[in-house]
Amino acid sequence: MKIKKYLPTILLIIAAAGLIVVGIALKQPQSVLEKAVKICMECIGIG
Amino acid sequence: MADNKKIRLAIQGVATLIQNANLKGFFEGKIYTGPGKKICVPGLNCYSCPGAIGSCPIGSLQTFLTKFKIKIPYYVVGLLLFFAAFLGRAVCGFLCPFGMIQELINLIPFPVKKNRFKGDKALRYLKYAILAACVIILPICFKLTPFFCKYICPSGTIAGIILAITDSAIASKLGAIFTWKVIILISILFSSLIIWRPFCKYICPLGAIYSLFNRVSLIRLKVDENKCINCGKCAKACKMCVDPVKTPNSGECIRCMDCAKACPEHAITLNVTEIKSHSGKDERIKGEQ
Incomplete structure (x- = not known):
């Protein structure tokens, strides 16, 4: 009963973990870092 | 201020401090460039904030x-789903710095305080339109332009103001777009005086994403129907205008627990604090899947 109640949550966590692993394998955290370490001119209103 | 509000405000303050722990950046006008920026924070917190x-x-x-060659953002979507699965819109209620700013402004006394008005329900759909248009469709169609960040995001405007104060080179480059964004920021902050969390209710695309998963997140509201006397005090107390008895896991609920505080029968709880069954098979609890 408890498992059924939390099944969508468990599936969502598994899907999220899978996507994160795929993203890490494709070096996507590095892309996030490259964007975030420079001041984003658009974000601060200079575009 | 009620105890649960103080506790939540304290959590919001700590979360804001943790997400903005590079305090020297505020004085030097330089942003943090360490590996922490590989990870996305759960709330709306501009990465250009010092x-x-x-x-x-x-x-x-x-x-x-x-x-130009679109990459499917597996990593970012995965992190968003991860936050959504565990917390849902509790992120908005407890971890988002801009949510806290709006709440603090709403504490300021003002002659008009209004949460329920005509058109409120329809306006709630605006955040989904902004998510679809400004975060997904327009950035794909018009390359190199992060539409939401460039034209709307008030968190980025705050970052811009801080950087402009500390860096004259940035201050000299500010133009029409910055003026537009400052107008949006001021409008949101002024609206916050009257309406509780207007940005979260009507505009925030991050809140829109989390709201889609509120029903299945680990943190959910439960209403014990055996205890509930349908007095309506919970719905009246909810500043997000949710009726917890009818829709305990509405996408609009940010888990602030004002409803639980208002309930005279203590019928509303979070499912992380399991309700003990006293009456066996007949007990019905709303909010369970």
């Missing part, structure tokens, strides 16, 4: 979509 030690999920999402 204090930010993590990345904004909405900004990061657009980073992948605005490239």
Whole structure:
């Protein structure tokens, strides 16, 4: 009963973990870092 | 201020401090460039804020979509789903710095305080339109332009103001777009005096994403129907205008627990604090899947 109640949550966590692993394998955290370490001119209103 | 509000405000304050732990950046006008920025924070916190030690999920999402050769943002979507699965819109209620700013402004006395008005329900759909249009469709169509960050995001405007104060080179470059964004920021902050969390209710694309998963997140509201006397005090107390008896896990609920505090029968709880069954098979609890 408890498992059924939390099944969508468990599936969502598994899907999220899978996507994160795929993203890490494709070096996507590095892309996030490259964007975030420079001041984003658009974000601060200079575009 | 009620105890649960103080506790929540304290959690919001600590979360804001943790997400903006690069305090020296505020004085030097330089942003943090360490590896922490590989990770997205759960709330709306611009990565160009001098204090930010993590990345904004909405900004990061657009980073992948605005490239000439679009990359599917597995990593950012995975992190967003991860936060959504565990917390849902509790992120908005407890961890988002801009949500806290709006709440603090709403504490300021003002002659008009209004949460329920005509058109409120329809306006709630605006955030989904902004998510679809400004975060996904327009950045894909018009390359190199993160539309939400560039034209709307008030968190980025705050970052811009801080950087402009500390860096004259940035201050000299500010133009029409910055003026537009300042107008949006001021409008949101002024609206916050009257309406509780107007940005979260009507505009925030991050809140829109989390709201889609509120029903299945680990943190959910439960209403014990055996205890509930249908007095309506919970719905009246809810500043997000949710009726917890009818829709305990509405996408609008940010788990602030004002409803639980208002309930005279203590019928509302979070499912992380399991309700003990006293009456066996007949007990019905709303909010369970």
